[in-house]
Amino acid sequence: MKLNRRTLLKGAAASAASIAMPQVVMGADNIKVGSIIDTSGIFDLYGKPMDKAVTLAIEEINESGGLLGRQLEKIDYDTQSDMALYTQYAKKLTRSDKVDVVHGGILSASREAIRPTLRKSKTLYFYNVQYEGGVCDRNIFCTGITPAQQAEVLVPETMERWGKKIYTLAADYNYGHITAKWIQHYAKENGGEVVQTDFFPLDVADFGATIAKIQDAAPDMIMSALVGGAHLSFYRQWAAAGMNKKIPMASTTMGVGNEHVVLTREEGDGIMMVYSYSKELDTPENKAFLSKWDARFGNSDDLHELAVATYQGMHLWAEGVRKADSIDREKVIEALESGVSFDAPTGKISLDAKTHHAVTSVHLIEVGDQKMNVVKSFGERQPVDTQGVCDLEANPDDNQQYEISI
Amino acid sequence: MDYAAVVGVEIFYAVAVLVLISAGLAVIFGMMRVINLAHGEFLTLGGYAAIVSHQAGVNIYLAMLVVAPLVVAVFGVLVERLIIRWLYGRLINTMLATWGLSLAMMGAMTMIFGNTTTGIATPIAGFTFGRYQLSGYNLFVILMAIVVAVGLYLALKTTRAGLIARGAMQNAEMTSAFGYSPSRVYLITFAAGSALAGLAGGVMAPLVGLNPASGANYIAKAFITVIAGGASVVSGALASAGLFGVISQTFTLLTTPAVGEIALLVVAIILLRLLPTGITGRFFKGRV
Incomplete structure (x- = not known):
């Protein structure tokens, strides 16, 4: 490329802009993270802290230099506790925003509303909520705990x-x-x-x-x-x-x-x-997480299990991208399946290749003085319910939510 | 034997809850022919009044039995003056207006108290009965229902104010000819109905997790009770609350809570098919 006055000016303008805004909000080279959560309406009690968790995780990753040398950009939509909006915004995220990954969904109904759209458009999907189990789809990772x-x-x-x-x-x-x-x-x-x-x-x-x-x-x-x-x-x-x-x-x-x-x-x-989570967990990871949360949002009164799972889902995905050294969906899925883990506030969390569900720590908790006191911790619990019905290694084209019969 | 007594208390308690939550609606609908679709939110407002004032240091009985009815009565006066009084005699319009009011109240309470669940502890401890444990507060709820029913009956039947109120409902022009202002009678009646809703909300507050949408849990049952009860305010509410309470609790005990709810609704449908004007449209006619 020949260096002329016009390109030189463009370059100068761009570098001036990036000096003025160290955290680039819009940019062609950013990795786009789609977030689709109810932050208003009857489920906002669950959704608002989850949205904060996405923000916190993205800021953390960007501060440490981003992924693959690129910054993350959050593109979020408030689905207003309305299932119809999920389909609409999922289409928007995949077609016009062309995001690289989607995190979100709260109710199982919302997940099932957007799962087909994301699968069809080959957009990687993270569902970060405690749910009933049984989803078997290579395009989705479920990082919450199951019954x-x-x-x-x-x-x-x-x-x-x-x-x-x-x-x-x-x-x-x-x-x-x-x-x-x-x-x-x-x-x-x-x-x-x-x-x-x-x-x-x-x-x-x-x-x-x-x-x-x-x-x-x-x-x-x-x-x-x-x-x-x-x-x-x-x-x-x-x-x-x-x-x-x-x-x-x-x-x-x-x-x-x-x-x-x-x-x-x-x-x-x-x-x-x-x-899988209690604020009273006495681990360095949890203490660091809580102090970061407090510093960013003032207090952690509204923090709950689902928000922590969302935070962890974001970081697991980031680990996958780092390991794959690419943002390509197929490569990231393979990296995530090959066993990535994250030292999370809940304890070490990793992903099960067969089911794409979380292998996570759980804690026996007793309520005392309005606190969730941890009595005993259990590491690396497998998602045994989904493992009983789903095997994506043997059956990578599987695409359904099994009803788990016991 | 002990079990029979425990079950008996639970059935009485279910009836008492129905009487309490439908009393305010019965007064407003039975006497004024105004269907107050915001009744559930009136109950919720009473609950919040009790909880907030108790948390601010007011004695819990004072909060439930005085503050809650007062707050909702004052609110009822405002609603009557600003909305209802323009719509008397227009049943559909009042339904639409109060439905809008119900949505607005739900929104306002969400803005003020947040979309979360709050509550206060019950002030009365449970006690042991034979080898069973009984809730002392349930007995208190039963007592309150009796007080409300008897008080309402006496107020309407034996006091001059009750007589004037009943007269105004039957023939507003004639009441006016006698020198009483029907508009004032309507206002006071609506305020009284609101106060009863506030009382019910206050008394129920320690037993539930209250959130801005809590009214929805009660409104359907309150309406079924009042409509099935028919024209007579007290005897109608008592008769249908008794019937529905016994049916739903019996089915809940024998089978599952879901069947209990279904049984209540099925009985209500059959009842209204056979007695379209409610129980007191056929029996106890002309009673208060």
């Missing part, structure tokens, strides 16, 4: 402490039913039994009759997979009857929406659960 990863630890640990007779309460939809099955599975495997399982529609807010029924069944412990604001009433009414002093309780769902802070000490103390 078996929780139940596998929670059921035997609590049975050992409290006894063998379990009474299960679960939300009456896909997630609740699958979780209830896993609870039953692991109870049997460990020599216990589930004496009764009750399912509750999401708007049920009155549990008087159930509390009477539970007393009649006299179980050693309660397993709760109740979901949402109305179901929170159960913990209240349970404590109001004084039952929390008599029958101990464990939960696979409490804590994601920071329920342990909403409940009073008397109502919440002693409830046990299993998650």
